[in-house]
Amino acid sequence: MIDFGFDKLALIGAVALIVIGPERLPKVARTVGHLLGKAQRYVADVKAEVNRSIELEELKKMKTQFEDAARNVEQTVSQEVNAVSSDFDKAWSEVTAGLPSSSGGSWEPPPVYKPPRKNWRIKRSAVPQWYRQRHGVRSRVQxxxxxxxxxxxPRVSSKARP
Structure with missing residues (x-):
């Protein structure tokens, strides 16, 4: 803002005292103080908004740079994986080319193991089924x-009696 020294402020005060008069000077000084305070708050709000927008732009730039870097890393890794897998496939075909195959065709991997499905009705309680059967715990309602x-x-028939 404007740089005011002590001598300039004293000169402005003396002129205001002569122009406005001693009766109205305190009221005018208070009003000027309130207006200056509002102006300072407004300037501070504008500065804060500008700083926020600058920070937001910087964050957006950083975000795009980070996304670009991540994309580059992803492409590099996928290229390397593809290169290694093609090298491995080539080496594997060279190694398995001389081996005799028992089925007459190409080699196939064994089927993938699938664990047996559990019956959720059996798993409802913590007491094992063998314990229930051995100790007479009812599993069906009668x-x-x-x-x-x-x-x-069992009844003995009358014909069977001697």
Missing amino acids: SGAARVARFRP
């Missing part, structure tokens, strides 16, 4: 009459 009939001793 009515009372069916349970009595199951454990009732």
